[in-house]
Amino acid sequence: MSDDRVRVFDTTLRDGEQSPGINLNSQEKLHIAYQLAALGVDIIEAGFPAASPGDAEAVRLIAEKVKGPIIAGLSRTRREDIRAAFEAVKYGERPRIHVFIATSDIHMQYKLKMTREEVLEEIRSAVGYAKSLVADVEFSAEDGSRSDPEFLIEAFKVAADCGATTLNLPDTVGYAIPEEFGDFFSRVMKGVGREDVIWSVHCHDDLGLAVANSLVAVKAGARQVECTINGIGERAGNASLEEIVMALRTRKEYFGTETGINTTHLYPTSRLVSRLTGFVIPPNKAVVGDNAFSHEAGIHQHGVLCDKRTYEIMRPQDVGAPDTKLVLGKHSGRHAFSERIKGLGYHLNEEEMAKAFVLFKDLCDKKGIVSDGDIEALVVDEILGGATKRTFELRDFMVNVGAGGRGSATVVISDGERTVSDAATGNGPVDAAYKAIKRIINIEPELVSYKISAVSERSDAVGEAVVVVKLKGVLAQGRGASTDVIEASIKAYLNAVNRLVQIAEARGINIFPQYVSTV
Numbered sequence: 001m002s003d004d005r006v007r008v009f010d011t012t013l014r015d016g017e018q019s020p021g022i023n024l025n026s027q028e029k030l031h032i033a034y035q036l037a038a039l040g041v042d043i044i045e046a047g048f049p050a051a052s053p054g055d056a057e058a059v060r061l062i063a064e065k066v067k068g069p070i071i072a073g074l075s076r077t078r079r080e081d082i083r084a085a086f087e088a089v090k091y092g093e094r095p096r097i098h099v100f101i102a103t104s105d106i107h108m109q110y111k112l113k114m115t116r117e118e119v120l121e122e123i124r125s126a127v128g129y130a131k132s133l134v135a136d137v138e139f140s141a142e143d144g145s146r147s148d149p150e151f152l153i154e155a156f157k158v159a160a161d162c163g164a165t166t167l168n169l170p171d172t173v174g175y176a177i178p179e180e181f182g183d184f185f186s187r188v189m190k191g192v193g194r195e196d197v198i199w200s201v202h203c204h205d206d207l208g209l210a211v212a213n214s215l216v217a218v219k220a221g222a223r224q225v226e227c228t229i230n231g232i233g234e235r236a237g238n239a240s241l242e243e244i245v246m247a248l249r250t251r252k253e254y255f256g257t258e259t260g261i262n263t264t265h266l267y268p269t270s271r272l273v274s275r276l277t278g279f280v281i282p283p284n285k286a287v288v289g290d291n292a293f294s295h296e297a298g299i300h301q302h303g304v305l306c307d308k309r310t311y312e313i314m315r316p317q318d319v320g321a322p323d324t325k326l327v328l329g330k331h332s333g334r335h336a337f338s339e340r341i342k343g344l345g346y347h348l349n350e351e352e353m354a355k356a357f358v359l360f361k362d363l364c365d366k367k368g369i370v371s372d373g374d375i376e377a378l379v380v381d382e383i384l385g386g387a388t389k390r391t392f393e394l395r396d397f398m399v400n401v402g403a404g405g406r407g408s409a410t411v412v413i414s415d416g417e418r419t420v421s422d423a424a425t426g427n428g429p430v431d432a433a434y435k436a437i438k439r440i441i442n443i444e445p446e447l448v449s450y451k452i453s454a455v456s457e458r459s460d461a462v463g464e465a466v467v468v469v470k471l472k473g474v475l476a477q478g479r480g481a482s483t484d485v486i487e488a489s490i491k492a493y494l495n496a497v498n499r500l501v502q503i504a505e506a507r508g509i510n511i512f513p514q515y516v517s518t519v
């Protein structure tokens with residue numbers, strides 16, 4: 001990779017953690033830092049050591065243990081902050097102290113209550129002090145995008161003269177507009193006129209422009225981008241790392257530079273940060289959202305079936321995401337529908353396919369998203385075999401629950417010709433009942449999932465159970481409802497088994513030899 005690459009400065013653990021509602025402990029931060037190192041970020045801003053002993057401890061832990069990236073600690077221009085940052089990052093192989101102070105008139109006058117001269121003096125003494133402790137010092141001009149450009153140039157010159165090797169121009173309050181910010185960035189870079197520093201950009205998303213503003217800065221010459229996983233951060237958040245990295249990679253011919261990120265780690269890193277912070281990823285989030293590689297509209301699905309590049313500018317595997325999904329819903333067309341039917345193992349003739357498609361569209365109007373289980377039920381019930389044949393029917397059951405959650409159940413089932421009963425014990429009454437059923441039907445479908453929910457909110461609510469079972473590669477879903485949750489669970493299981501029989505028959509898979517000979 002050339003030295004002209006864009007360095008990725010990840011501040012998930014500092015600015016990201018400043019999101020209202022996020023509070024990570026040291027171990028969680030360390031875990032994220034390991035993953036950021038695997039992702040290949042160049043710099044991890046691990047925290048603001050002067051903020052609290054916990055923050056200092058987390059930065060120290062990360063500096064000690066995480067190898068590869070530079071580990072940075074943020075600091076005001078105050079000596080005690082710089083000392084605290086040094087004490088935390090000094091354990092790392094490549095420590096950085098990141099010093100900041102605001103340079104906009106509004107911040108200097110109303111917040112810092114300092115004159116321009118005083119701010120320049122703060123920069124001089126703080127950067128000089130940091131440089132006496134570590135070789136790698138970054139200086140940030142907080143609220144840079146709203147600063148007087150001539151004063152900003154002066155401030156950066158002082159920082160560089162005192163030893164700062166990275167100069168960061170932040171759009172702290174997300175005020176910048178891309179074209180204007182690009183020009184501003186170029187003007188400041190030119191005014192400072194230093195070839196020996198790395199220019200950095202740090203954008204917030206108050207107007208939803210953080211990524212766009214970061215990218216124009218790269219175009220203007222920035223070679224460090226400060227960003228966070230999933231775009232978490234103060235207020236509306238920071239520029240999103242995954243979006244910047246994939247924009248630079250996807251449009252490399254435009255930017256003429258790239259990052260050193262191992263992009264296949266983007267999706268897992270995004271999930272990890274989401275789980276540990278509790279910040280859910282919206283389905284439509286670029287690059288890492290659930291819908292980023294999903295297509296529902298028929299025209300798009302047809303295009304994707306012909307060639308994915310018609311509607312995908314990135315490959316899901318390049319960001320470590322699950323493969324492209326064609327979601328069947330009311331906007332889907334015949335191409336995607338028949339492809340899914342074939343994928344599920346059914347061979348319908350043209351007439352059957354046309355009929356199934358009409359039924360499918362009706363179902364979509366009622367249901368929104370249609371699952372594979374719904375399609376199988378539709379094909380089996382309506383196209384191949386008429387209405388569902390209830391091969392097994394519940395006649396009676398009795399359960400007992402013992403201490404420690406143990407349960408026993410007796411279940412009576414009729415198969416149309418015979419009525420058979422059996423009993424079993426299990427891990428709770430539902431497990432016991434399912435075991436008793438398996439003894440009766442003499443086969444052992446695997447329970448893939450089991451969900452129970454109340455259909456209304458009153459105490460006499462109807463419980464609805466949804467069960468998915470699997471045998472010999474055949475998956476079937478069943479539902480059962482009752483005011484008694486055990487009965488709902490048994491009915492759902494039998495419903496799933498009955499569907500399994502029918503689907504297997506329709507596919508010519510013999511899954512019940514024992515049943516045929518023994519019951």
Ligand SMILES: CC(=O)SCCNC(=O)CCNC(=O)[C@H](O)C(C)(C)COP(=O)(O)OP(=O)(O)OC[C@H]1O[C@@H](n2cnc3c(N)ncnc32)[C@H](O)[C@@H]1OP(=O)(O)O
Nearest residue numbers: 015048050051052075076077078100101102111112142172
């Ligand atoms: C844009 C950004 O993201 S900036 C980073 C934001 N991050 C944080 O604030 C980290 C968490 N912060 C904290 O834990 C606390 O605010 C601390 C420990 C840093 C400081 O706490 P306190 O000493 O109680 O001060 P408080 O936060 O109330 O006020 C900030 C003080 O720092 C001053 N200040 C703000 N920025 C800077 C700076 N870059 N350099 C020097 N002084 C600064 C303010 O003028 C104010 O000074 P004053 O106490 O003399 O009035």
Ligand SMILES: CC(C)C(=O)C(=O)O
Nearest residue numbers: 100140142143170172
């Ligand atoms: C500390 C600085 C870089 C910052 O977070 C900002 O200006 O938004």
Ligand SMILES: [Mg+2]
Nearest residue numbers: 015172202234
């Ligand atoms: Mg910030």
